[in-house]
Amino acid sequence: MKFRERSIVKHFRILPEYVKLAVKRESEYKLGFYTFIFHQLVTAAIWLLFWKVLINKIGDFGSWNYGRMVLLTGFVTINMGMWLTFVFIWRLPRQILTGELNSHLIKPVHPFLHMILQHLNLRSLPRILIGVLILIYALSHFELQYSRWSLVVAGVTSFLSFLTSFMPFATICLLAFWIGRAEFIRDLFIELFVFQNYPLTEFPTVFIAVFTVVIPLIFSATVPVLVLTKLSLGWGMLLLAGLIIIISLQLWLFGFLWNRGLRRYESYGG
Amino acid sequence: MKVMAGKYLVIFITQMKNLLEYKINILLKLIRPFVMTAAVGSLWLVLFKLTGRDNIGGFTRQSFIIYLLTIRFIAVFSPGGASIAEMNEEIRTGNLAMRLVRPAHYLPWLLFRNLPVPFISGITGLILVSILTVLLGADLPKAGMMLLFVCSVIATITLQYAIYQGIGILSFWIYEVFPIERFYKSVSGLLSGELIPLTIFPATASEVLQFLPFASLAFIPGGIFTGVFTFEQALVRVIVQWTWAAILWGLVITTYQRGLEKFEAQGG
Amino acid sequence: MAEPIIEMKHVCKSFSVPVKGQQGWKSIFYRKNQTVDVLNNINFSIDEGEFIGYIGPNGAGKSTTIKLLTGILYPSRGDIRVMDYNPHRDRYHYTYHIGVVFGQRSLLEFDIPVMDSFKLYQAIYELDGRLFQERLDEFTHLLKLDDLLHVPVRKLSLGQRMRCEIAASLLHRPKVIFLDEPTIGLDALSKHEIRQFLTRINQEEKVTIILTTHDMGDIEQLCERIVFINVGNIVYDGPLDTLKNNYITHKDIVIVYEEPIDVPDAFVSLLKEKNITTYTFNVPNAEVVSIVPALLQLGAAYDVSIHEPTLEDVVKIIYSNHIHA
Ligand SMILES: Nc1ncnc2c1ncn2[C@@H]1O[C@H](COP(=O)(O)OP(=O)(O)O)[C@@H](O)[C@H]1O
Ligand SMILES: [Mg+2]
Numbered sequence: 001m002k003f004r005e006r007s008i009v010k011h012f013r014i015l016p017e018y019v020k021l022a023v024k025r026e027s028e029y030k031l032g033f034y035t036f037i038f039h040q041l042v043t044a045a046i047w048l049l050f051w052k053v054l055i056n057k058i059g060d061f062g063s064w065n066y067g068r069m070v071l072l073t074g075f076v077t078i079n080m081g082m083w084l085t086f087v088f089i090w091r092l093p094r095q096i097l098t099g100e101l102n103s104h105l106i107k108p109v110h111p112f113l114h115m116i117l118q119h120l121n122l123r124s125l126p127r128i129l130i131g132v133l134i135l136i137y138a139l140s141h142f143e144l145q146y147s148r149w150s151l152v153v154a155g156v157t158s159f160l161s162f163l164t165s166f167m168p169f170a171t172i173c174l175l176a177f178w179i180g181r182a183e184f185i186r187d188l189f190i191e192l193f194v195f196q197n198y199p200l201t202e203f204p205t206v207f208i209a210v211f212t213v214v215i216p217l218i219f220s221a222t223v224p225v226l227v228l229t230k231l232s233l234g235w236g237m238l239l240l241a242g243l244i245i246i247i248s249l250q251l252w253l254f255g256f257l258w259n260r261g262l263r264r265y266e267s268y269g270g
Numbered sequence: 271m272k273v274m275a276g277k278y279l280v281i282f283i284t285q286m287k288n289l290l291e292y293k294i295n296i297l298l299k300l301i302r303p304f305v306m307t308a309a310v311g312s313l314w315l316v317l318f319k320l321t322g323r324d325n326i327g328g329f330t331r332q333s334f335i336i337y338l339l340t341i342r343f344i345a346v347f348s349p350g351g352a353s354i355a356e357m358n359e360e361i362r363t364g365n366l367a368m369r370l371v372r373p374a375h376y377l378p379w380l381l382f383r384n385l386p387v388p389f390i391s392g393i394t395g396l397i398l399v400s401i402l403t404v405l406l407g408a409d410l411p412k413a414g415m416m417l418l419f420v421c422s423v424i425a426t427i428t429l430q431y432a433i434y435q436g437i438g439i440l441s442f443w444i445y446e447v448f449p450i451e452r453f454y455k456s457v458s459g460l461l462s463g464e465l466i467p468l469t470i471f472p473a474t475a476s477e478v479l480q481f482l483p484f485a486s487l488a489f490i491p492g493g494i495f496t497g498v499f500t501f502e503q504a505l506v507r508v509i510v511q512w513t514w515a516a517i518l519w520g521l522v523i524t525t526y527q528r529g530l531e532k533f534e535a536q537g538g
Numbered sequence: 539m540a541e542p543i544i545e546m547k548h549v550c551k552s553f554s555v556p557v558k559g560q561q562g563w564k565s566i567f568y569r570k571n572q573t574v575d576v577l578n579n580i581n582f583s584i585d586e587g588e589f590i591g592y593i594g595p596n597g598a599g600k601s602t603t604i605k606l607l608t609g610i611l612y613p614s615r616g617d618i619r620v621m622d623y624n625p626h627r628d629r630y631h632y633t634y635h636i637g638v639v640f641g642q643r644s645l646l647e648f649d650i651p652v653m654d655s656f657k658l659y660q661a662i663y664e665l666d667g668r669l670f671q672e673r674l675d676e677f678t679h680l681l682k683l684d685d686l687l688h689v690p691v692r693k694l695s696l697g698q699r700m701r702c703e704i705a706a707s708l709l710h711r712p713k714v715i716f717l718d719e720p721t722i723g724l725d726a727l728s729k730h731e732i733r734q735f736l737t738r739i740n741q742e743e744k745v746t747i748i749l750t751t752h753d754m755g756d757i758e759q760l761c762e763r764i765v766f767i768n769v770g771n772i773v774y775d776g777p778l779d780t781l782k783n784n785y786i787t788h789k790d791i792v793i794v795y796e797e798p799i800d801v802p803d804a805f806v807s808l809l810k811e812k813n814i815t816t817y818t819f820n821v822p823n824a825e826v827v828s829i830v831p832a833l834l835q836l837g838a839a840y841d842v843s844i845h846e847p848t849l850e851d852v853v854k855i856i857y858s859n860h861i862h863a
Contacts (some may be wrong), residue, residue, distance in 0.1 A: 007630045014661040021658055024650045028690065032446040039453035046460045057470050058321050103645050105610045106638040107662055108630055118647075118658070184298040191305035198309070202316055263612045263626075266553055267605050 007110040011117055022120040037126045040077075044130055047073045047197060062202040067142025068225055069199070074138055075158050075221035076196050077131030081124045082162035088119035089169065093176035093183050099267040112258055144229050153236040154228035160243055161219035165193065167250035168215050174254070177261030196220040216246050278382040286386040300391045307342045310465060311335060327469040332406050333496045334467075336399065341464060341492040343395030344423055348430040349384040351451055356380075357438030358447050366533065377435060377526060388427075396423075399495075411495060418504045422491040425511035429486050432518035439522060442529030463489030469498065483518070486511040542583035543714065543746050544607065549616030551577040551602055576602050578770045580616070586713075587744040589736075591761030591778070593751065595857050598767045600750040601640075604718045607748070608638050621713060634663060637712035639703055641719035646691045652702045653687040656709065663710035670709065677705040680735050697728030704732065708739065715739075717749045721756055733759050754849040766856065773856070778849075785852040789826055790845040791819045791833065799837035815840070 011018075026033050051069035055061065061069070095101045095115065104111035104118075138144065146154075172189050176182035192215060200211055200222040211218040223243075227236040311334075318324070318331050329337060357380065360366045369376050403410055411419055437454060440447050459465055461484040468479050468489045479485055490507045493499055499507065554571040577599045584590055594600055605611040606618060609625035609632055618625055623632035639645075646655045660670045678684055681701045691699060700720060708715065717736075721729045737760060739745050751757065757764060757778065764781060766774035774781055795815045808829075811818040821829050826844065834842065 010664075014658075017658050017661040021647065021650065021654060024654050025647070028649050029445050031444065032449060035444075035449040035453070039449045039456065042453055043456040046456050050460055050465055053471055054317075054466060056472070058317065058323070058326060061317070062320050100643070102605070102610050102640065103643065105629065106608050106633055106636070108633040109662055110630075114662075181295060184295040184302075188298050188302045188305065191302055192309075194306060194309045198313055202320065203312065204316075207312070265611065267610050 007108070008113060011110060011113045015117070018117040018120055019122075021118065022122045026122050033123060036123045040123075040127045040130055044073060044077050044134060047076075048134075061199055063230075064199040064202065065142075067138055067144050068229060070134060070138035070142065071144065071225045071228065072197070072199060072221045074131050074134035075224045077134060078128050078158055079131075079162055079165065079196065079220040081127035081129075081131055082159070083166055084121055084124035084127055086116050086166065087121050087124075088116055089166070089173060090186075091119075092170070092173035093181070093186060096174075096176040096182075096261070096265065097180055097268065101265065102267055105262075105265075111262075146228050147233075149233050150228050150231075150236060153233065153240060154224045157219060157227055157236075157240055157243060158221075158224040160240075160247060161216075161221075161224065163247045164216040164219045164243065164250065165196070167247070167254055171250070171254050171257060174257050174261050177257075177264050193217065196222075198222075199225075201226065216243075219243055219246075278378055281379060282382040282385055285383050296387065296390075299387055303342055303346050303391075307338050311338050314338075327467050328498055329467055329469075329496070332408055336403050336406065336408060337467065337492045337496045339395075339399045339402065340495045341488040343392055343399055344426050344491050345430075345464070345488065346395060347388040347392040347423075347427045349381070349388070349434045351455075353380060353384045353434055354438045354447060354451050357435070358441040361438075361441035361529075361533070362445060370530075377522075380435065380438075381431060403495075409497065411497065414501060415494060415497075415504065418501070418508050419491060419494045422486075422494050422504075422508045422511060425508065425515050426486055426488075426491050428515040429483065429511065429518060432515060432522050433483075436518065436522045436525065439526050439529055442532050458484050458487060461485070462487040463492065467493070467498075480507065481510055483514040486514055540586065543586045543621055544582075544584040544748075545617070545619045546580050546582055546603075546607075547617040549577060549580040549603075549606065549618060550575065550614050551599075551606060551611065552614050576770055577606075580767075580770075580772060582765055582772065582775055584746060584748070586746055587740070588746055588763060589740045589761050590746075590748045591751065591757040591764040592748055592767065593757060593764060593853065594767040596752075597769075599770045600767060601718055603767070604638075604716050604748070604750065608636060608716055609633065634710065635713050637707040637710070637715040639700075639707050639715075639717045639720050641700070641717075641722040644691065644699065645703055645706055646699070648692050649690055651688045651690055652683075652694075652706075655691070656687075656706060659706055659709055665710055673709055673711070674705075677708070680738065681705055681731065697724050700724060700728065700732065704735070711743070712745070714746045715748070717747065717751075719750055719752065721751060721753050729753070729755070736760060754853060758849055768857070782849065782852060785855060786823075786847050788820050788822055788847075790847075791821055791826065791830060792843050792845065793817050793819070793833055793839055794841040795837040796840050797837065801836070805833070805836075 048070060051066060051073070055066050055069065060066075064072075092115075101111060101115070104115050107114065139146065169186070169189060172186050173182060175185060179185075195207075195211060196217045200208060200218050208218065223239055227239060231239070314326075314334055315331065318326065324330055326334075360369065366376070369379065400410060410416070433454070437447055437451050440450060444450070461479055461482065463485060464487075468476050468485060470476075471479060480489065485507075490511055494504045494507075552573045552575045554573050557570040557572050580599075580603065592600055592603065602611065606613055607620060607625060609629040612626045620632065621635055623635075625632050646652060647658075656674065659665075660667075665673075678687070681704065683701060683705060686694060686698050686702055691702070694702065704717075704720065721732060724732070733756065736747060736749075740747050740760075747760075749756065749760065762778060763776065764774070764778050765772060766781075790810065793816075795817065798815055799817070801809055801817070805819065808819040808821055809817065810820040819829075819833060830842070830844075
């Protein structure tokens with residue numbers, strides 16, 4: 001057991017190397033980097049426009065006025081930004097299926113962490129920044145009530161929420177160890193992420209339950225907005241605690257399946 | 271000429287067999303687009319409930335659902351991002367060379383390879399939507415309108431292929447076209463009427479948007495099917511659609527030829 | 539006698555693959571699988587400093603064995619020990635001490651210069667800066683890497699890339715090296731350079747090397763011992779020379795006469811091939827010296843040469859024997 005921990009800690013120690021690698025990769029194709037920023041700006045703008053048009057036409061969305069929708073969009077952007085940093089997870093099924101995992105298995109590394117960290121995607125940084133700017137814009141332009149503490153709790157929730165949406169996705173990708181072509185389930189699953197963008201509290205209870213317990217997407221944006229502008233600090237902390245429990249369960253499940261999967265790994269080809 | 275067409279038919283059939291090897295996957299692939307429809311649909315049902323209205327932007331609950339399903343089944347015909355990724359990969363690694371040495375044209379080759387899934391799901395889907403429309407008690411379009419609808423759908427598909435192949439072709443000049451595809455998706459999501467019917471926009475904006483190529487992708491065929499337009503309005507819009515399709519295909523073909531001249535066939 | 543550095547005992551590996559051609563709707567949710575045995579009861583032990591040629595036809599199970607030995611795969615049955623590690627269970631610690639090259643896959647980052655990949659390896663293997671630099675200088679010299687280190691991998695030719703791959707997998711001074719078809723697709727010069735380098739590493743650093751290849755030139759120049767595997771079974775394990783002696787019992791004598799001759803009855807059984815005026819006789823090793831003069835008497839000889847079958851031929855014979863057996 002001891003060496004497993006050691007193998008994890010090591011990756012944080014050599015994090016600077018991974019980051020250097022990512023910078024190198026990005027600087028090979030600068031054009032891609034800039035078009036990507038542009039795309040991210042446009043995507044955020046499109047969502048804002050969407051809510052604007054909708055709310056202009058039919059009024060507030062229950063208790064969600066335009067200001068809170070802007071907040072929501074900001075949190076989603078941050079969440080997806082953090083996600084993007086580790087977007088290589090997307091390729092996990094292929095890596096498993098085609099035996100590309102080999103190259104991580106023959107090194108003294110934690111194969112999963114190494115694979116993900118070796119392919120850090122720095123395009124996430126501008127996206128996170130855009131998200132933060134949207135939040136600042138929302139908080140300064142609309143009359144939203146919040147306290148310094150609720151801001152902190154919302155920030156922490158938002159930061160951790162990245163794991164709640166990332167880990168189920170990673171776990172789905174692991175299915176490739178068992179069923180081979182998990183890409184199709186993965187693609188189906190990722191479609192659900194569009195729900196992150198919606199104010200889920202206004203949805204029927206079934207939706208809320210599913211998106212809290214089964215696929216905890218509610219924490220990505222809806223909960224941070226609630227914590228920031230609506231709930232008392234006590235409720236906020238409680239939600240945070242729940243979040244941490246969910247994440248621990250998710251991490252445990254992932255680790256369990258990962259180790260099981262490696263035993264079944266077939267290393268096809270070559 | 272007969273032999274030529276036969277060749278692409280075989281490409282289509284081969285790919286179809288390929289897909290049927292993994293039946294569960296084709297099932298998942300078919301379901302996938304409807305997650306988005308379910309999401310948008312549920313958002314709208316929530317909206318109808320919250321506002322207590324029965325008509326938003328010319329749509330009732332019922333006609334809105336039909337609208338969503340219709341545009342989804344039409345969108346299913348599109349070749350999808352994977353086809354762009356494939357093209358990008360082939361051009362930048364130089365593997366395109368392996369296709370160029372065969373006696374088949376690259377663009378139709380791609381087209382037919384990407385057709386099977388849309389083919390199955392699109393056709394079954396449109397039939398399903400028609401049945402559903404009748405079941406929900408809404409009117410199917412009259413014969414003339416129906417004809418226009420079919421013309422409109424074909425125009426939409428033609429246009430979609432032009433756009434996807436067009437983005438793929440940019441790989442001759444741009445190393446990575448993925449961000450461009452995402453960018454296109456974001457913009458067209460809103461401006462085509464996929465998320466909200468264009469009638470929800472303020473009047474002038476709505477008017478302008480309906481004549482941009484984006485509207486051709488969803489709002490025009492969807493609107494025709496759900497009876498948003500009069501016959502004359504619909505006719506004008508279908509003509510606009512075909513005009514855009516012609517323009518874009520012209521662009522794609524000339525760009526492709528330019529690209530081939532530039533192609534370096536790296537690697538190997 | 540020292541303990542062997544690598545030991546495989548009764549190792550089996552099987553994969554489960556879906557049965558082909560399943561029809562009907564049931565197969566959507568449930569696919570029948572069958573087990574295929576890829577390795578059956580593999581046993582061998584290897585001492586420190588040996589250079590092993592691991593050969594066999596395509597699909598014999600060479601790569602599978604390498605993957606088991608490097609901890610990538612989990613054995614279905616049997617024991618594997620390398621340097622007192624169980625490769626799969628102790629994978630993390632074990633991999634500090636081994637180097638692996640898969641000829642058909644790259645370990646280097648495709649888009650960035652080789653040197654940056656090396657730097658990452660330095661961090662992963664926790665190599666001391668000075669030692670790393672020394673090692674790098676040595677390799678740069680031996681493998682002629684000077685001009686390659688600052689070029690993105692995608693711009694390297696196959697031969698250049700393979701030299702970098704080999705360097706990358708040896709930077710941390712592994713005690714055992716596994717090479718799975720490292721010379722595949724390389725030209726004669728690149729092969730030569732790589733062979734020289736491997737010989738040197740093997741002799742000077744006493745590194746144990748296991749090499750799979752289809753190039754008998756590699757084997758003849760590098761390996762003293764070969765392990766021959768076919769459809770999951772080891773069919774020969776021993777010195778290269780013994781294998782040759784066992785199979786090379788005859789030589790071909792090729793004589794070109796000035797005009798066609800009549801072959802006397804005594805020699806008809808030896809005649810292997812006849813092409814206008816060129817006659818090939820297949821003669822047991824021991825009789826060559828006595829028979830050649832007699833053959834030259836049969837007509838006016840124009841040219842004569844004696845051929846010993848190459849390892850290539852030997853291997854061909856073994857492949858076909860075992861496949862048809
Ligand atoms: N993951 C796998 N699943 C099923 N069969 C496999 C797998 N990996 C290898 N095989 C089969 O095992 C046999 C040996 O493969 P391999 O070890 O790669 O052979 P080689 O000696 O050419 O390297 C082949 O018949 C191959 O098809
Ligand atoms: Mg092999």
